[in-house]
Amino acid sequence: MPIADHKKCTGCHICEIICSVQHHKIMNPKLAMVKVNSNWPWEDKVTICRQCRKPKCVEACEYDAIERVDGYLRINQDKCTACMECVKACPFDGVVVSEITQKPILCDTCEGEYLCVNWCPTKVFAKM
């Protein structure tokens, strides 16, 4: 699971771009499962799911929308009602809310390859 050192983040959003390319074969950072939030000029902060072993988001979800698929947590978008309880429950601020669907989404780790981690020019992430 990737641990982000926010101090190293420069806010380039490359993680978001490569995420959309990898998963959708098109370029659209708004589709990414990782998100950079800017507080200009002092901070850029990455939101990314750590794929916890005992996830608080699963406990918080009343609709059983967060499932494990092939070992990875995923939000079933059909079951999700966008109540945002998972977003509040995550102790690591790791749940991204899609700007397009307004629903929460979780990083699927690119089957453990984490392209965002590999492409990050300032090495914000450490794989644990």
Next chain:
Amino acid sequence: MSNNKYFGYAGKILTVDLSSSDYVVEDTPFDLIVNFMGGKGFGAKILYDGLKPGCDPLSPDNIMVMATGPLTGTLMPASGHITLSTKSPLTGIWRDSHCGGFFGPELKMAGYDAIIIKGKAKKPTVLVVKDSKISFEDGRDLWGKLTFDTQELLRKKHGENCQFMCIGPAGERKARFANIVSGGRGFGRGGSGAVMGSKNLKAIVVKGTKSLNIHDLDGFMRMCREAYNELTVSPDTGGGRPKYGTNSIYSFMIEAGAHPVKNFQTGVFAAVKECNEDVLDKKYYKRHIACFSCPINCSKASRVDDGKYKGKFTEGPEYENMWSLGAQCGNSNIGSIIYGQHLCDEYGLDAISAGNVIGFTMECFERGILSEKQIGFPTNFGNDDAIIKFIEMMAKGKGVGELMSQGVRQMSKELGKSTEKFAMHVKGMELPAYDPRGAFGMGLAYATSDRGACHLRAWTLGAEILDVQDRMDPFATEFKAELVKNQQDFYAVIQSAVVCLFLNFGLTQRQITRCIQALTGIKEWKTTEDILKIGERIYNLTRLFSMREGISRKDDTLPERLLKEPVNEGPTKGVVVDLDTMLKEYYLVRHWDKEGRPTKEKLAGLGLEKYAV
């Protein structure tokens, strides 16, 4: 998901008429794409065809073209840029400028390659573009507000995920070198902020959710990966620039005598020990900031921790402003430079022109042309309090600030007394931070730049000063014409693609061409020659634009100080620029006649025959 016809393009152009609060959305024409690519190219074509010769830049007749290019907003490194072209109220000729950050990518995600703005709103207005929803909002409550406050208020209203650009009080009162600010960056040079102010347009909000298609996905990803790797290992884009920002060249320029001091009176900066990139890095830089998709992160957030400017901060200061508010004014107080740059951004003034004019005013004061009574306070070189006061006076149009805010050309015209000899401008645009007496190529670059004295149309310092292996003689005229011409053409491509010029310092022209090819698949753009021809076409068209406004060989010159008045100390002692030799060769290389007019044959070769004059 995606509505675009062409790979790499959003596929639509939004044309807004502020006079009638109306708009149209049209397909981006393929012949515009294939001949002019995007960004600056779109601007050149649209403005040449759309503007009447001699039109007042501050009248509703002027047009603003904000355009992205195929590479903007993609995985391509440093693709966060956008170009703004309009007729300049500072120079009266062609101008385009380029803003980093996030506005360009967001505009493309909203589905537009470009926004064309015409007319004049009846009252202060905010243009809001959210995907296909376009609206005109009342901007009266924002009028008079500083740029950062304006953006904060807009963010509160429209949400975190929007991008903004706006003008400050300087643009509202049409100061001739007012800029437009987006985030912490801006469209700097040539007074685009005044044009926006003259249209009563306070701000633009954009938000997009659409996607871009890629022609050869695997190839493009591989090339971008290679590009990232090369930028990371280049000593410039992977070493000096990420660490020091654009100030990575500061000491090199000082050593070469190419960093002008006290309004170009000398090339020796005595205070360099307390004012250089190492001091900045150790004492002021707090973190690195990048534009969209950029691994270079040349931008820095700086804060002053002690002294009389304690607590002041800025995104920067970058090399140009370290000079304009620093050595140009004989000032080595970095705190005042940081605060001065922040003020320029807040009020919406181009900090290069602002600093240049302040240095000129200081020289006028020291020569007794302007008195303490006229100005209101003493303004010797090195007076940091005066610099701060001048910025506010120019922004608000108070006292001598009103005259200063019209630019150094107009100011020297009104003052007379041979001040034109040291009014440091070309075609009305104030000189930036390189002294051509320390690098002749920059003399030719300034004299022939299409928007007046500018370092971003050709930047010869790499070849003349920084290159370790095969450095050109900076004081020779040979080969400078070819160098400048090639750079001007390729930079026009970069500014139409639209990506950051700093890619030049880590990637080759061939590499960038291959990236464009993989992304767009446009078959007319196979080789570097194809791409350079687009650049040459654009550069010739902007020349024709300015010729239509009265520009000719007589204007392709430098301030008298650089041609006749040598510096009497340091590495450039005794040197003046031999411009004539380089200029003659330049016209030959460009296939322009002796008067600097593109020949019919040249224009025909570029497909511009109908523009022949």
